[in-house]
Amino acid sequence: MLRHILLTGALCLSLPFAVSADCNLALNVTPDTVVTAGSTVTIDVTGAAPTDYVFLVFGNTLGSTTVDIGGFVSVTLGLAQPFNLAFLGTGDAALAFTLPQVPPQLAGLTFHMQTFSLALSMGGGMPTVTACVSNMDLLSF
Secondary structure, eight states: OHHHHHHHHHHHTTSOEEEOSSOOOEEEEEOSSOOOTTOEEEEEEESOOTTOEEEEEEESOEEEEEEEETTTEEEEEEEOSSOEEEEEEESSEEEEEEOSSOOGGGTTOEEEEEEEEEEEEOSSSSOEEEEEEEEEEEEEO
16 A cells, blocks of 8 residues: 555656545544543544545644645645644545553643645546645644
């Protein structure tokens, strides 16, 4: 799968990019309260097509950062740098995990989260890559 992602990334560098006006990507993170020992955390992403590459971005500081992707398109995120990036997979994604205990280093921290997707379209003419950015959500410890 990593080989597929790398090959697609190399191909994307030579393709036209666009930011989707019809973006339906949505992020929902629960619980909506402070995470405590035994809490189940759910990160749910909807609105992505089955072939879209979906990424989660998370950090501690709200702000605005424009990320240039391949020199052809940029996405504006609701986070200030530094932030972390995680590849969630293709299509809609759901991740759930239970914390038996909350590490003391996380106490009092809030992680602001946002997702974005990249879609490769081969329809009629030259292939294009389209970016889509979700809403913001958060997880507090």
